[in-house]
Amino acid sequence: MSQTVDRALSILPLLAEGPADLGRVADRLGVHKSTALRLLRTLHEHGLVHRQADQRYRLGARLFALAQQAVESLDIREIAHPHLVALNEQCGHTVHLAVHEEDEVVYIDKVDSRYPVRMYSRIGKPVALTVAAVAKLLLADLPEPERRALAERLDYPPYTARSTPHATAFLAELAAVREQGWATDLGGHEESINCVAAPVRGTDGRVVAAMSVSAPNVVVTADELLTLLPLVRRTADAISREYSGKPPTEEAPA
Structure with missing residues (x-):
C-alpha cells in the first residue's frame, strides 16, 4: 500500500x-x-x-x-514564536513580531528583554507607521501605487529629530528597504531606542510579517545592535521556510 x-x-x-x-x-x-x-x-x-x-x-x-x-489556516505567530524565543535567548534583547492589518501594523508577539530596562510595546498595540522598522518592511512590500497613496495620507509626527519628516522621505526610505530586504529604526520613535528588522515571507515571496530586535542605548549602541542583523535575518528566513513549507537551505550571507 x-x-x-x-x-x-x-x-x-x-x-x-x-x-x-x-x-x-x-x-x-x-x-x-x-x-x-x-x-x-x-x-x-x-x-x-x-x-x-x-x-x-x-x-x-x-x-x-x-x-x-x-495557507489560510497557518498561524504565523504559532510558527514564529519558538524562533523568537531562541533569538531572544541568543541576544538577550526584546524581540517583536508584527503584521499589517488594514491601515495598521500591529504587534502580535513579543519576547521581553532579559535586562531590567523594558520596552513599552505590547501585543495588540499598533506601531508608529512612519518610523517603526517592522512597519517599513510591511509597507515597502505593498505595490507602488498603494505605497504612494498610503504615504500621502499619513501624518508624520516629529517623535524625535530622526523621525521621517514627510511623504517624499518616507517613500524614499521604503524604496531602500524594499531593495535591501531589511529595515532599521535608529532613534526615530524614541531617542534612546534602536531596532533592526527582517521580513517573514510566504510561499509567493510576499511579506506576511516582520520581526525585529530592539534595545535601548543604555544596553547596546546602535552600531552594536546592527551587528545582530545577520542573526535577525537568518531567524526571519527560518520562520519563512517553516511558514511556507520549504525545505531548509544554506544560511543567508551576512
Whole structure:
C-alpha cells in the first residue's frame, strides 16, 4: 500500500510541470500504463487531478483549494514564536513580531528583554507607521501605487529629530528597504531606542510579517545592535521556510 501511495504522490510534482499524457506518467513512474491509469483515476475521483479534452492530465482545482485552505489556516505567530524565543535567548534583547492589518501594523508577539530596562510595546498595540522598522518592511512590500497613496495620507509626527519628516522621505526610505530586504529604526520613535528588522515571507515571496530586535542605548549602541542583523535575518528566513513549507537551505550571507 505504501508503494501505491508513493507512486500516486509522485504524479503530482510531474503534473506541476504541466499537463502530461498517460504514457508520460507511466514512464516517469516506471510502471505499466494500466497501473498509471488506475492511480490517475483515483486522484481524479478526489479532484486532485483533472483529465483534459485532449486526454492529458493536469493538477485538479481541489488541490489548489486545499493548498489555499492550508495557507489560510497557518498561524504565523504559532510558527514564529519558538524562533523568537531562541533569538531572544541568543541576544538577550526584546524581540517583536508584527503584521499589517488594514491601515495598521500591529504587534502580535513579543519576547521581553532579559535586562531590567523594558520596552513599552505590547501585543495588540499598533506601531508608529512612519518610523517603526517592522512597519517599513510591511509597507515597502505593498505595490507602488498603494505605497504612494498610503504615504500621502499619513501624518508624520516629529517623535524625535530622526523621525521621517514627510511623504517624499518616507517613500524614499521604503524604496531602500524594499531593495535591501531589511529595515532599521535608529532613534526615530524614541531617542534612546534602536531596532533592526527582517521580513517573514510566504510561499509567493510576499511579506506576511516582520520581526525585529530592539534595545535601548543604555544596553547596546546602535552600531552594536546592527551587528545582530545577520542573526535577525537568518531567524526571519527560518520562520519563512517553516511558514511556507520549504525545505531548509544554506544560511543567508551576512
